[in-house]
Amino acid sequence: MKHYIQVGLLSVLLLSVNLLSSCMAGKAHGGLNPTTVIVAGSTSVQPYVEILVEEYRLLYPDNAVGVQGGGSSAGIRAVLNEIAEIGMSSRALNQEEKELGLWSVEIALDGLAIVVHPDNKVENLTMEQVRDIYSRKITNWSEVNGEDRKIHIISREEGSGTRSAFQDLVMGDEMIAPRAIVQNSNGAVRQLVSSDRNAIGFISLGLAEPQPGLQPVKALNLDGFSPTQENVLSGEYELYRAFLFISEDEPTGAARHFVSFVLSEEGQRILSGEGLIPAREMALTGGEGVSDEEV
Amino acid sequence: MKKFKEKLSGRIFFILALSTISALVLITIFIFVEGMPLIAEVGLFNFIFGMVWSPSQGHFGIFPMIVGTVSVTFGAALIGIPVGICCSIFMAEFAPARMRSIFRPAIQLLAGIPSVVYGFWGLIYIVPIIRDRLGGPGLSVLAGSVILAIMILPTIISISEVSIMALPRHYKEGALALGMTHWQTIWRVQLPAAKSGIVAGVILGIGRAVGETMVVIMVLGNAVALPESILDPVRTLTTNIGIEMGYAAGKHQQALFATGIVLFILIMILNITAQIITRRKSK
Amino acid sequence: MIKLNPHTAEKLAKGVIWTVALMVIAVLIFIIVFILYRGLSVINWEFLTRIPRRSGREGGILTPIIGTLSVTLLAILIAMPFGIGTAFYLAEYTKDGILTRIIRFCTESLAGIPSIIYGLFGFIFFVQILDLKWSILSGGLTLAIMVLPTLIRTSEEAIRAVPKTYREVSFSLGGTKWQTIRKAVVPSAIRGIVNGLILSVGRCVAETAAVILTAGVSLSMPKSVLDSSRTMAVHFYQLVIEGISMTNAYGTAAVLIILVFFINVVANMLINRFVAKGR
Numbered sequence: 001m002k003h004y005i006q007v008g009l010l011s012v013l014l015l016s017v018n019l020l021s022s023c024m025a026g027k028a029h030g031g032l033n034p035t036t037v038i039v040a041g042s043t044s045v046q047p048y049v050e051i052l053v054e055e056y057r058l059l060y061p062d063n064a065v066g067v068q069g070g071g072s073s074a075g076i077r078a079v080l081n082e083i084a085e086i087g088m089s090s091r092a093l094n095q096e097e098k099e100l101g102l103w104s105v106e107i108a109l110d111g112l113a114i115v116v117h118p119d120n121k122v123e124n125l126t127m128e129q130v131r132d133i134y135s136r137k138i139t140n141w142s143e144v145n146g147e148d149r150k151i152h153i154i155s156r157e158e159g160s161g162t163r164s165a166f167q168d169l170v171m172g173d174e175m176i177a178p179r180a181i182v183q184n185s186n187g188a189v190r191q192l193v194s195s196d197r198n199a200i201g202f203i204s205l206g207l208a209e210p211q212p213g214l215q216p217v218k219a220l221n222l223d224g225f226s227p228t229q230e231n232v233l234s235g236e237y238e239l240y241r242a243f244l245f246i247s248e249d250e251p252t253g254a255a256r257h258f259v260s261f262v263l264s265e266e267g268q269r270i271l272s273g274e275g276l277i278p279a280r281e282m283a284l285t286g287g288e289g290v291s292d293e294e295v
Numbered sequence: 296m297k298k299f300k301e302k303l304s305g306r307i308f309f310i311l312a313l314s315t316i317s318a319l320v321l322i323t324i325f326i327f328v329e330g331m332p333l334i335a336e337v338g339l340f341n342f343i344f345g346m347v348w349s350p351s352q353g354h355f356g357i358f359p360m361i362v363g364t365v366s367v368t369f370g371a372a373l374i375g376i377p378v379g380i381c382c383s384i385f386m387a388e389f390a391p392a393r394m395r396s397i398f399r400p401a402i403q404l405l406a407g408i409p410s411v412v413y414g415f416w417g418l419i420y421i422v423p424i425i426r427d428r429l430g431g432p433g434l435s436v437l438a439g440s441v442i443l444a445i446m447i448l449p450t451i452i453s454i455s456e457v458s459i460m461a462l463p464r465h466y467k468e469g470a471l472a473l474g475m476t477h478w479q480t481i482w483r484v485q486l487p488a489a490k491s492g493i494v495a496g497v498i499l500g501i502g503r504a505v506g507e508t509m510v511v512i513m514v515l516g517n518a519v520a521l522p523e524s525i526l527d528p529v530r531t532l533t534t535n536i537g538i539e540m541g542y543a544a545g546k547h548q549q550a551l552f553a554t555g556i557v558l559f560i561l562i563m564i565l566n567i568t569a570q571i572i573t574r575r576k577s578k
Numbered sequence: 579m580i581k582l583n584p585h586t587a588e589k590l591a592k593g594v595i596w597t598v599a600l601m602v603i604a605v606l607i608f609i610i611v612f613i614l615y616r617g618l619s620v621i622n623w624e625f626l627t628r629i630p631r632r633s634g635r636e637g638g639i640l641t642p643i644i645g646t647l648s649v650t651l652l653a654i655l656i657a658m659p660f661g662i663g664t665a666f667y668l669a670e671y672t673k674d675g676i677l678t679r680i681i682r683f684c685t686e687s688l689a690g691i692p693s694i695i696y697g698l699f700g701f702i703f704f705v706q707i708l709d710l711k712w713s714i715l716s717g718g719l720t721l722a723i724m725v726l727p728t729l730i731r732t733s734e735e736a737i738r739a740v741p742k743t744y745r746e747v748s749f750s751l752g753g754t755k756w757q758t759i760r761k762a763v764v765p766s767a768i769r770g771i772v773n774g775l776i777l778s779v780g781r782c783v784a785e786t787a788a789v790i791l792t793a794g795v796s797l798s799m800p801k802s803v804l805d806s807s808r809t810m811a812v813h814f815y816q817l818v819i820e821g822i823s824m825t826n827a828y829g830t831a832a833v834l835i836i837l838v839f840f841i842n843v844v845a846n847m848l849i850n851r852f853v854a855k856g857r
Contacts, residue, residue, distance in 0.1 A: 066796040182517035184538040187821025311663025385599035407780030407838035409811040478588040506692025
């Protein structure tokens with residue numbers, strides 16, 4: 001018995017020593033090799049950036065990029081606290097954040113789709129009807145040419161980039177009803193809408209299309225215009241927002257290299273393949289285009 | 296040498312034992328330092344009894360979430376505690392040896408299954424049943440209570456069982472020798488004797504229900520309104536922190552830490568009450 | 579109230595308890611089968627040994643597996659000396675006094691603190707103030723504090739369950755306290771202590787809220803404990819909540835369940851052998 005305990009204690013001791021030394025090594029490693037670029041923030045942008053990072057890693061195996069979620073504001077805070085080099089945001093910077101003199105660049109545009117269950121008879125809503133539904137002035141689908149069923153409204157959480165875009169673009173001064181169900185990601189809203197015949201929600205346009213292994217949802221036309229990349233670009237479909245990269249100052253070194261990649265033709269092609277709309281201006285700063293040497 | 300070892304081991308154990316104190320103190324300090332400024336600004340009464348939560352417009356009222364937390368936890372306890380105690384009696388007293396050897400690892404396994412898996416199961420299985428059979432959006436107090444009840448079972452069962460099994464044999468033998476039936480022995484002798492352990496298990500279980508975040512995010516619907524029935528969606532204090540923390544900044548973040556303070560105090564009241572009960576009963 | 583005949587009461591109680599217990603087992607089996615049925619077909623060698631691609635829509639779950647193992651191992655290694663040490667202190671080295679009451683109070687309170695609060699604390703303290711950033715180390719430290727109460731409570735129960743006579747015999751043979759603990763108490767309490775460790779490992783593997791805020795969600799392969807890594811539970815949560823891939827979500831959940839099952843079986847085997855040889 002005694003033997004066992006001694007062996008046990010010894011192995012614990014060895015493991016702890018190992019652990020400590022690996023900590024030290026890690027610290028040293030981090031100090032010598034500060035090239036891991038950390039990108040953090042909006043959960044709407046995160047999946048797209050993860051895909052970009054995979055491609056980036058194939059092209060430049062020596063450059064490490066780590067992606068973290070947290071949300072738009074968390075990304076901005078992470079940049080300020082220097083936990084992350086680059087923040088991701090799915091909303092414009094607010095006044096308070098602008099005053100901090102942060103650097104930002106638009107990496108893509110993303111449409112917002114109003115989605116319902118595929119069995120829902122409704123095909124089109126006006127901007128005003130959407131606003132009335134979300135402020136609970138309209139509570140039954142029959143009021144908008146649908147079946148006689150109660151509407152279950154699904155919203156995003158307070159402070160989400162997607163919600164604040166919806167608030168600005170659709171609601172204006174009206175408040176989203178507190179009775180609304182709140183989900184904390186595009187995917188969760190989509191999942192719920194796809195399984196509830198009475199539900200209505202708003203999600204990133206790229207996710208409204210049929211996805212392998214997931215139940216479909218139906219994206220509604222808004223004021224007669226279908227939510228497509230073309231209609232967003234032509235300005236006829238009015239619900240869209242920009243995805244931003246944010247940094248304390250204009251990025252340099254490895255971070256700049258990654259940002260350049262995202263804004264390059266290759267990066268934009270990947271984003272467009274995932275259902276996003278390419279950024280309107282591909283520039284790092286003051287209109288200066290991305291040179292090929294940079295990527 | 297012997298004496299030195301004796302002293303040293305005592306000292307080391309003493310120092311290790313202080314770790315929980317320092318951990319609790321650190322956590323308390325950080326939550327209070329972050330959250331108090333907002334409570335001071337809004338006013339304690341307005342914060343706790345305010346009905347509107349809209350940080351971007353400067354409204355910080357968490358009353359609907361307090362109601363949400365209490366109702367979901369109450370529902371989970373209502374289902375989970377009796378079932379859990381029945382199971383622990385079953386394991387400790389009624390189950391044949393072979394069955395016990397299946398039951399116990401099964402409970403251990405369940406304790407190990409990530410809570411998100413329960414949440415997922417609830418979302419895919421329980422929520423549609425409630426929506427189709429009982430109406431409403433499905434995401435509801437009821438869905439949350441059912442899933443949390445299942446989740447807190449392993450905690451209640453394993454701890455209650457250990458404390459029943461740990462009773463000296465002569466308690467049971469003595470009672471049986473006095474002519475009590477098996478059930479009378481359990482009800483009048485073993486359960487009262489194991490009470491402190493069972494209460495501890497129940498507290499840990501309720502703590503888990505109050506503190507669970509990911510599962511309730513998935514099945515509760517998170518609406519910030521007072522529920523009118525058990526089929527309505529609600530938001531709990533934990534989900535308020537869980538779903539909004541990522542996005543929060545400035546005052547909004549302080550408000551979430553302030554929510555944390557309320558949660559913290561709620562749990563402290565629970566703990567202290569339970570500890571007083573345990574102490575009294577064991578005397 | 580109706581006074582029941584003791585024998586009727588006996589039958590009634592037995593019936594109720596059997597029914598409830600069997601129902602619980604049925605629900606548990608149902609949940610596990612529900613997940614495994616859809617998840618097992620996803621699992622193959624490639625799924626386990628390939629790095630996730632396209633946010634986890636394609637590829638395997640190698641990175642989350644490594645993340646889970648490293649965060650958990652680290653948390654248990656850090657928590658073990660503190661948890662078991664506290665348990666021995668409470669059970670063997672002290673009589674009930676103000677200090678033990680404070681320690682017990684703190685343990686109870688820590689047990690009740692929601693994991694999301696551990697996450698907030700870890701995020702502010704380890705990630706930001708100690709500047710460990712989102713890393714396996716931050717996650718491990720946070721989880722270590724989180725499992726302390728479980729470890730203390732189960733270990734203490736186990737130590738207290740050791741019959742007094744064992745200690746008395748050891749003392750009467752002239753053993754010191756330390757010798758008594760080592761030779762008389764530990765061998766018979768080890769089963770309960772290991773059980774506590776298993777519960778703790780389970781909590782670490784299963785935790786989502788606290789690790790998401792401290793270990794982060796990076797899908798890159800960690801090179802040291804200072805790198806961020808997502809655990810399997812976090813990966814699963816992301817797959818479900820972001821609607822990335824239900825197929826891979828079922829697969830990940832199945833792997834998690836099997837992992838937990840495996841840990842339990844191995845630990846149980848170890849205990850049995852340990853106990854058998856110790857005697």
